[in-house]
Amino acid sequence: MLTFYLIGVLLTYLIFLHTQKHHSLSVSKILFFMGIIFPPVSIALYIFIFLANKKRSKATKNQKVLFSPLPKKQYKAVLLLFLSVIVFLGNCFYSVQPHLYNDVKIIPLSIINSSRGFVYNDNGNSDAAIEEIKQSGESEVDIHFIDVGQGDSIFITDGNKKVLVDAGTQNAGNEVVDYIQNLGVGKIHLVVATHPHADHIGGLGHVFNNFQVKKVWDSGQSHTSATYQSYLQSIEENNIDFLIVDAGHKKELGNYSLKVLGPNQDEDLEGLNNNSIVAKLKHGEITALLTGDVEKEGENALLQSERCLNSDILKVGHHGSRTSTTKEFLKKVNPSVAVIQVGEKNRYGHPHEETLEKLMLKDIDIYRNDIHGNILITSDGAKYSTQLGS
Numbered sequence: 001m002l003t004f005y006l007i008g009v010l011l012t013y014l015i016f017l018h019t020q021k022h023h024s025l026s027v028s029k030i031l032f033f034m035g036i037i038f039p040p041v042s043i044a045l046y047i048f049i050f051l052a053n054k055k056r057s058k059a060t061k062n063q064k065v066l067f068s069p070l071p072k073k074q075y076k077a078v079l080l081l082f083l084s085v086i087v088f089l090g091n092c093f094y095s096v097q098p099h100l101y102n103d104v105k106i107i108p109l110s111i112i113n114s115s116r117g118f119v120y121n122d123n124g125n126s127d128a129a130i131e132e133i134k135q136s137g138e139s140e141v142d143i144h145f146i147d148v149g150q151g152d153s154i155f156i157t158d159g160n161k162k163v164l165v166d167a168g169t170q171n172a173g174n175e176v177v178d179y180i181q182n183l184g185v186g187k188i189h190l191v192v193a194t195h196p197h198a199d200h201i202g203g204l205g206h207v208f209n210n211f212q213v214k215k216v217w218d219s220g221q222s223h224t225s226a227t228y229q230s231y232l233q234s235i236e237e238n239n240i241d242f243l244i245v246d247a248g249h250k251k252e253l254g255n256y257s258l259k260v261l262g263p264n265q266d267e268d269l270e271g272l273n274n275n276s277i278v279a280k281l282k283h284g285e286i287t288a289l290l291t292g293d294v295e296k297e298g299e300n301a302l303l304q305s306e307r308c309l310n311s312d313i314l315k316v317g318h319h320g321s322r323t324s325t326t327k328e329f330l331k332k333v334n335p336s337v338a339v340i341q342v343g344e345k346n347r348y349g350h351p352h353e354e355t356l357e358k359l360m361l362k363d364i365d366i367y368r369n370d371i372h373g374n375i376l377i378t379s380d381g382a383k384y385s386t387q388l389g390s
């Protein structure tokens, strides 16, 4: 596009040389300066004047009617070209790059930038600018591990696309709704129900009734419990798209993506936990593995699938139970941070000592909802930071 701009400026200069022979120098100057900023306008105006002139000259047999000619002043033309080069170079060096402000992509010097190749959409943003922001990793993704007591609930947002993975028990439903509403959110693009146990889907009914939810990912496992029945009913009542996902399914969500690693719907693993949806979040270079309540058998299936498990952040499976997080699985994931979603003094004794030891032996930072409250991990695509008790 820069080439088009330079061709435009060159054309404008040629127009200047031509118009100054026939028209007043001030008209030539105006056309020329407009051409430096936005060549198409200058060229269009010149064509308009040229056609108007031609029409008149036919009637009057005089080519120089519209604007009276001035003597040719070549030195002024050279001076104007020199000035235009300075203006253009100054614009290149000093124009501010597109950036994010309150989640809106700001493109300064819009007229000048538009002449240099940015194409605008209705929001005033450009595809080129959004691509630049993506490449620079300027945007942030927040991963909230909400303290719902004994249960899971993870809210992910890049300020635009929002995902909720589980919503704790039915009692925690209102807490989850309040937490997300306090972030100023009204619409959730995707809800992931990892598996039909009450400490994961119990609060989802509140979520469906309070937010505009676009889609639900389901593990395909059914349950006879009243909680599961009301979860299904709530999806139907709120007219939400329902999709049973299979390993390999991937969704791009603005600046980040979510890929399903399990379950494989062709495999028949034992128990609801092992068939939990396991999803890998990717934002630039930063990755997080969300494992639901997957246990040893499910972890082995993931190892055998040879999908890339390596992740910076691990949501520890099944609230830190000794039935999950095998040595082999931990070795393959190789996380720097482990988050355990667990309630204080829960009746299962989660997290189990064996799991904590395995994590500590590998020098992994451990964050727990029962100790730290709400846990927020923010990724900028290259590194991440943690905020506790938010």
Ligand SMILES: [Zn+2]
Pocket: 151, 152, 197, 199, 200, 293, 318, 319
């Ligand atoms: Zn659970």
